[in-house]
């Protein structure tokens with residue numbers, strides 16, 4: 001955003017013009033959401049405060065009842081001009097009384113340390129007492145690049161992101177503390193390869209489609225049969241044309257469409273995985289962590305097929321992941337939750353930066369799961385899938401994702417598609433679903449993308 005802002009200045013737009021656009025965009029939303037009730041605008045010492053004085057001015061000019069309270073007055077630049085242009089009273093933050101509509105313009109992207117405790121407490125009180133609260137750019141107390149909570153209040157109704165979403169609108173505590181995120185176009189073009197997820201477009205199979213062309217997925221099972229069955233069933237309902245469940249012991253189980261193969265030993269698995277028709281192999285769900293599991297993982301890593309690595313297989317790889325996967329010629333997709341991620345990679349910086357670094361070091365596409373799932377490719381592409389239903393926090397939903405990732409990949413699609421479908425299926429499944437119910441919703445979620 002800072003670079004984009006500089007380009008904007010370079011093109012002849014002044015700082016005060018940009019701030020005026022920001023103030024106007026926020027004031028419009030406050031007028032809309034506040035519906036004529038008395039407004040309290042909180043203004044901080046930087047440009048976020050500068051925006052806030054502008055918001056107060058617009059609202060007052062439009063006839064609203066507006067009070068302003070501040071901590072520290074902006075010292076220079078457009079923010080100071082906006083503060084000077086507010087001729088009415090400015091109360092102190094400590095002493096101001098709550099009003100039904102609150103505008104938080106204390107701190108935005110300049111948050112560099114935790115809010116002082118009395119400031120955080122008073123802000124929380126004012127937000128709690130208001131019926132509508134709108135944050136300018138970010139709630140005060142959320143770190144822009146990480147979404148880390150530096151003392152932000154809960155219960156903000158809406159956040160007006162200025163110019164572009166920042167990572168904190170999608171990651172970490174920012175996810176719940178921003179409330180509804182509204183994006184305001186202020187004429188700043190932020191050039192970035194980072195995207196938030198969108199509904200994918202899928203194609204129904206064409207008239208020439210056949211089962212192998214639709215995608216052949218092999219799921220390598222281990223000691224916990226249920227997990228690999230979930231992955232296999234998810235692959236089938238995620239659009240794969242053919243699904244083989246390769247298990248160490250003779251197995252069966254619904255649906256009958258899954259082809260069961262008994263694989264006992266390295267050679268048998270290597271032979272199965274030599275089939276060039278295979279579009280993706282899944283290993284990890286229910287694999288176990290014993291010697292037999294390690295043997296299977298080694299065969300899978302050594303094969304020339306595209307590979308989805310999940311669960312136990314990620315833990316078996318641990319810190320050797322980057323080194324062992326870096327030499328693979330076929331594609332690798334990793335689906336760690338944050339615990340598995342920490343076992344494999346350094347978790348430095350924001351979730352986006354850490355995931356991107358992991359993808360670059362391993363050459364894999366890394367799908368770093370959670371309420372804020374980050375998908376990064378070795379080539380530098382980042383997609384953030386935010387606000388998945390929290391009912392997903394139940395055993396087996398990760399196995400379902402692994403199967404879905406394999407199915408979409410084998411069909412020539414992307415990991416983004418799989419993550420979107422997973423989240424959408426969860427939304428359709430409603431509250432307190434089991435992983436099995438999630439699978440049942442995948443076809444309908446796909447139907448929304450046709």
Ligand SMILES: NC(=O)C1=CN([C@@H]2O[C@H](COP(=O)(O)OP(=O)(O)OC[C@H]3O[C@@H](n4cnc5c(N)ncnc54)[C@H](O)[C@@H]3O)[C@@H](O)[C@H]2O)[C@@H](O)CC1
Pocket residue numbers: 001002005018019022044045046047048049050051106107108109110111112113114115116136137138162163188
């Ligand atoms: N990037 C853009 O394109 C635009 C940005 N604008 C606004 O500018 C904001 C960023 O402004 P600034 O960079 O001035 O930053 P802020 O206004 O967020 O913060 C200002 C100051 O607060 C201090 N500070 C940080 N954490 C603190 C803490 N915990 N306690 C006390 N003081 C603390 C900092 O040292 C900094 O000087 C954006 O969020 C947005 O609201 C808009 O005015 C217009 C366009």
Ligand SMILES: Nc1ncnc2c1ncn2[C@@H]1O[C@H](COP(=O)(O)OP(=O)(O)O)[C@@H](O)[C@H]1O
Pocket residue numbers: 311337369370371372373387388389390391392393394395396397398399400401422
């Ligand atoms: N609180 C949450 N909110 C949204 N999604 C979640 C939450 N907790 C977990 N998930 C999602 O649920 C899935 C859980 O995967 P994982 O932890 O591997 O489970 P398992 O190994 O039991 O299958 C992931 O897709 C993850 O993103």
Ligand SMILES: [K+]
Pocket residue numbers: 048104105106107108135136137138139140
């Ligand atoms: K703010």
